[in-house]
Amino acid sequence: SVSLGQSAFAGSDASIAIGQNASAAGLDGPGPTTAIAIGMNASAGDAGLAVGESASATMDGVALGQNSSAGIGSLAVGNGATTDIAVLGATAIGPNAQANADNSVALGAGSIATEANTVSVGSVGSERRIVNVGTAINGTDAANKAYVDGQITAVSSNVATIEATLEYFDVNSSMGPATANGAESIAIGPEANALGSRSVAMGADGNNNGGTEGAEAFGDDSIALGTDTRANDAFGIALGAYSQSSGSAAIAVGALSEATAASATAIGLEAQADGVTSNAIGYRAIATGKGAIAFGGDSDPADAFADSNAIGSQASGEYALALGVDTNASGTRSTALAIGASASGIESTVIGFLASATGTEGLALGRRTEATVFRSTAIGSSAKATGVNSMSIGRGSIASATNATAIGEVAQATNIAAVAVGSNAQSGGEGSTAVGRSAVVTRSQSTAVGFQANVTHAVSTAIGANATTTRDEQVMIGGAGSSVAIGDIDASTAAQVGPVDVVTVDAKGTLGRGAAASAASVDRMSLAFQGTMLAHEADLAALDQRVAFLEGELDGIDGGIAAAAALAPIVALPDQPLVLNIGAASHGGQQGVAGTIGGRLSNRIGLGAGVAANTGDGKVTAKVGVSIGL
Structure with a gap:
């Protein structure tokens, strides 16, 4: 035409x-x-x-x-x-x-x-x-x-x-005429049939076998446009060769598209909307659940991520949402977003390339993440949460037991209620906790805190870098070469009530306690020491000379401490490439003054330097440092 x-x-x-x-x-x-x-x-x-x-x-x-x-x-x-x-x-x-x-x-x-x-x-x-x-x-x-x-x-x-x-225009058809039997209906095309009142049928019979009609509009106020289209119910629309709409107000747009339920909408080549009020949009998109939404096409077989079926985005669960090529939301009220994402658990949520959530209320967020059981959560590329109520956060992290938690790159929590926090942290005992990079716990009810802290004994704790337990029911503080300091011992002493004991330490660093000496025994010890001191008065005189010398050295030390304290840390100021700090301090009756300057070499590297002087020995103290962001 x-x-x-x-x-x-x-x-x-x-x-x-x-x-x-x-x-x-x-x-x-x-x-x-x-x-x-x-x-x-x-x-x-x-x-x-x-x-x-x-x-x-x-x-x-x-x-x-x-x-x-x-x-x-x-x-x-x-x-x-x-x-x-x-x-x-x-x-x-x-x-x-x-x-x-x-x-x-x-x-x-x-x-x-x-x-x-x-x-x-x-x-x-x-x-x-x-x-x-x-x-x-x-x-x-x-x-x-x-x-x-x-x-x-x-x-x-x-x-x-x-x-x-008109010599370049022609009509060639051997089919039967169009029929408009519905009141105020319109039928145009070989064997087109408009049966519903105010219906419109426009299109030919694609089969040309005499056994079927062309475009057919059966429902009142329905529209069928295209070869062999069908609009079967009132207010239905079928637009595109071989498209079909069945159900009141159903809409099918696109060749071979189908909308088969009330108020369903299918748009795209071979799109299919079978659920009431469902929507399927895209090449081979399928929405079968009530109120479901499928938005996205089928992958090209040549794509590396292509699946083996000839189906695009699918939303088969009631009120499910599938958005993206080859997405699948089959769980009730589930959500799948991104290429190949799959949400089959009830009320599960999946966001990420080829991510999946098969458990009820599961959450998978990130590329190839997996949340496989009830209320499991996996966040981060390739993270996996396979235990009930488990959580894995970080690339490659794994939480594989009930109530297990793994946070950090390739962190692993593999037993009931186990917790692993930190890059490569591993918690394998029931109720165990590993906190810190490469911290490892292998036994139940144990805790490792710090870089490469290692607990291989039950009901034990290792605190500090490289701290390692040696037996069950042990608390190990610090690794080899580490010192242990307790802050404000005076306040702790003042808080003591009643008899006190002394603390003992064996060769392996195990703490113990013993009874403190009585007042009478202290008096006896004092008399013995007095006799000894009288015998060594000459030695004490010589010692006085040495003490005087040491006192001079102590003044220098106090001055050095004051100078070190005056070397204030560099405080970065917003939008300032260089920062100058001036500090002063006093220690042991000696004073120190210092100046420091620092700046950023890049967003991740900072450089600082400073000098200080003191009244103890008059010596100058200098420092330089580099800050690196990780």
Whole structure:
């Protein structure tokens, strides 16, 4: 079909509408059924020809001229020429000529033919004579053949002109006609069928086997557009070859698309929406659950992540949401977002490439994450949570037991209620805790805190870098080469109540306690020491000299401490590349002053330096440091 001009409409396969508001609403069927309308507001019915402004031709009619009108099988030539729409085979030639009876002919301007099978060359009060009529050939001849031939030649010339214009257009169909049985319905196309009231069916029978129809609109107010489309229920829409809508207000748009439930919507090639109020959008997208949404197509088999089926995004759970190529949300109220994401657990949520959540209320967030059981949570690339109520956070982290928690890159919590926090931290005992990079706990109810802290004994604790337990029910503080300090021992002493004991330490660092000495034993010890001291007065005099020397050294030490304390740490200020700090301190009666300067070499590297002086020994202290962000 061809439509040229504003609001021009060509209804059938081979119809032509040329001109503003021109309408060629021909119906395809056997034989030449082309409708042609040329001119502003021209209108042509099935196999009709209308040429001229506001020209109108119904089925098999020809109307040539402004405001001309031709009824069924009739001919109207001339501005204002008309044939009654209710008569057959009438001919009106000439401006304002009228042929209003079956097979009547009106020739000449203003001529009117009102009786069947008659020819009129005038009207009442405007009669004409037929003059110079040649010899008739037949007894019933009334007109000169030359005149008639001239008229035929003129019409033929016009038809030839039109045919030359349309020589590149054709209609080829051997199928049956369209049928519009519904009230106010429209059917266009070979074997198209509009059965519902106010329905529209437009499209041919793609099978051409005589056993099926073309486009079919069965529901009231339904629309079927395209080869073998079906709109089966009220307000349904099927748009695209072989598309089908079943269910009130169901919509199927796209070749081979299907919307099979009330208010379901399927958009895209082979898209399928089977759940009530479901939506499937994309190539081979499928939404089968009530209120489900599937948005995304099927992967290309050449893609590295392509699956083995020919299905796009799927949302089969009620109120499920699947968004992305090859996504699958099969759990009730589940959500799957990103390529290949799969949420099969009830109320599960999956966000990430090829991530999956199979457990109820599971959460998988990140590339290839897995949350496989009830209320499991996996966050981070390749993180896995396979225990009930377990949680894994960090790339490659694993929480594989009930209530287990793994936080950090490749952290692992593999026993009930185990906790692993830190890069490569591992907690394998029931109720155990490993905190720190590469911290490891292998026994139950044990704790390791610190870099490479290691607990291999039950009910034991290791605290500090490289701290390692040596037996069950042990607390190990610090690793080899580490010192142990306890803050504010004076306050702790002041808080003691009642008898006190002394603390003992064996060669392996194990703490113990013993009874403190009584006042009487202390007095006896004092008398013994006095005797000893009298015997060593000479030694004490020599010692006094050495103490005096040491006191001088202590002043220097106090001064050094004051200088070190004055070296204040560099405090970074927003948007300041360099920072200068001035500090002062006092210790042991000695004073120290210092200045430090620091700056950023990059977003992750800082450099600082400082100098300090003291009143103890007058020496200068200097420092330099580098800060590196990890």
